[in-house]
Amino acid sequence: MVRAREEGVPLKVLGRGANVLVSDDGFDGVVVRLDHPTFRKTTRRGTRLQAGAGVDLIPLARRCSARGLSGLECMAGIPATVGGSVRMNAGGRFGEFSDVVRRVDVMRPDGQCEFWTPDRCGFGYRHSNFGDNLVLSAEIELHEDDPVKVRRKFDEYFEMKRASQPLSEQSAGCIFKNPNGHSAGALIDQAGLKGMGCGEARVSERHANFIVARRGAKASDVLRLIDLIRERVLALFSTQLETEIDIWRPCGLQWRGA
Numbered sequence: 541m542v543r544a545r546e547e548g549v550p551l552k553v554l555g556r557g558a559n560v561l562v563s564d565d566g567f568d569g570v571v572v573r574l575d576h577p578t579f580r581k582t583t584r585r586g587t588r589l590q591a592g593a594g595v596d597l598i599p600l601a602r603r604c605s606a607r608g609l610s611g612l613e614c615m616a617g618i619p620a621t622v623g624g625s626v627r628m629n630a631g632g633r634f635g636e637f638s639d640v641v642r643r644v645d646v647m648r649p650d651g652q653c654e655f656w657t658p659d660r661c662g663f664g665y666r667h668s669n670f671g672d673n674l675v676l677s678a679e680i681e682l683h684e685d686d687p688v689k690v691r692r693k694f695d696e697y698f699e700m701k702r703a704s705q706p707l708s709e710q711s712a713g714c715i716f717k718n719p720n721g722h723s724a725g726a727l728i729d730q731a732g733l734k735g736m737g738c739g740e741a742r743v744s745e746r747h748a749n750f751i752v753a754r755r756g757a758k759a760s761d762v763l764r765l766i767d768l769i770r771e772r773v774l775a776l777f778s779t780q781l782e783t784e785i786d787i788w789r790p791c792g793l794q795w796r797g798a
């Protein structure tokens with residue numbers, strides 16, 4: 541990370557990539573994945589967990605639910621690593637990751653490590669203050685409850701997601717953030733855009749805020765569809781949709797010696 545900064549090479553962190561769209565021309569920088577065992581470890585002390593940034597969120601939430609540790613059930617059906625969910629403040633109508641975060645272990649771009657309290661993290665709706673800082677791990681506070689009840693809640697949320705979202709198809713989740721109090725999916729649906737396609741990318745019939753990619757789909761198909769959706773929603777409802785997904789594009793880096 542420090543070397544990349546010194547050399548002026550852009551660096552991005554990839555979790556599970558569940559919220560990332562990479563341009564057809566790729567990304568000409570360094571991509572870091574925290575999948576060393578150090579970052580995939582979870583330790584428990586009472587109701588507190590220390591979870592590495594590379595830990596898979598759904599299995600973690602399922603294990604906690606089965607042991608009667610409540611607080612992560614709302615993460616059922618959200619494909620993510622702990623690092624990605626901290627950075628995105630992942631969640632939905634039943635709760636957000638920030639509800640359980642007590643402290644985040646961060647590496648700054650200059651290589652210095654520090655602990656951030658929730659205040660400093662600046663959590664909001666699919667928002668945080670991490671910017672170019674790397675999330676290394678998070679301390680999570682859960683509470684004990686009846687394992688049967690907690691597991692039932694986890695399964696219930698998972699079923700609700702399965703019923704309303706195209707979980708078995710290729711997508712990056714919700715493409716747009718919900719604009720002040722409105723549902724982006726409802727606006728796209730009311731605009732009659734369900735099923736509309738560009739190349740092999742389509743607005744999902746099941747959830748209009750999802751774009752599903754069939755085999756052979758290009759990032760450019762998805763990007764064209766995003767532009768079309770934005771134009772129609774703006775024209776019909778005077779509402780500007782903001783993307784929730786992170787779009788990675790080449791930055792025109794001149795490699796040394798190239």
Ligand SMILES: Cc1cc2nc3c(=O)[nH]c(=O)nc-3n(C[C@H](O)[C@H](O)[C@H](O)COP(=O)(O)OP(=O)(O)OC[C@H]3O[C@@H](n4cnc5c(N)ncnc54)[C@H](O)[C@@H]3O)c2cc1C
Binds near residue numbers: 555556558618712
């Ligand atoms: C089917 C489906 C359903 C979804 N449902 C939901 C939902 O209900 N609610 C919701 O909030 N999201 C949802 N998403 C989106 C996605 O699951 C979340 O945004 C999730 O938090 C992404 O985690 P990730 O590990 O895959 O991060 P990535 O997609 O890999 O990265 C997301 C962003 O976080 C950054 N990042 C990743 N790891 C780190 C790190 N260690 N340190 C610093 N920055 C980091 C990346 O650089 C990028 O900017 C859904 C996605 C899919 C495909």
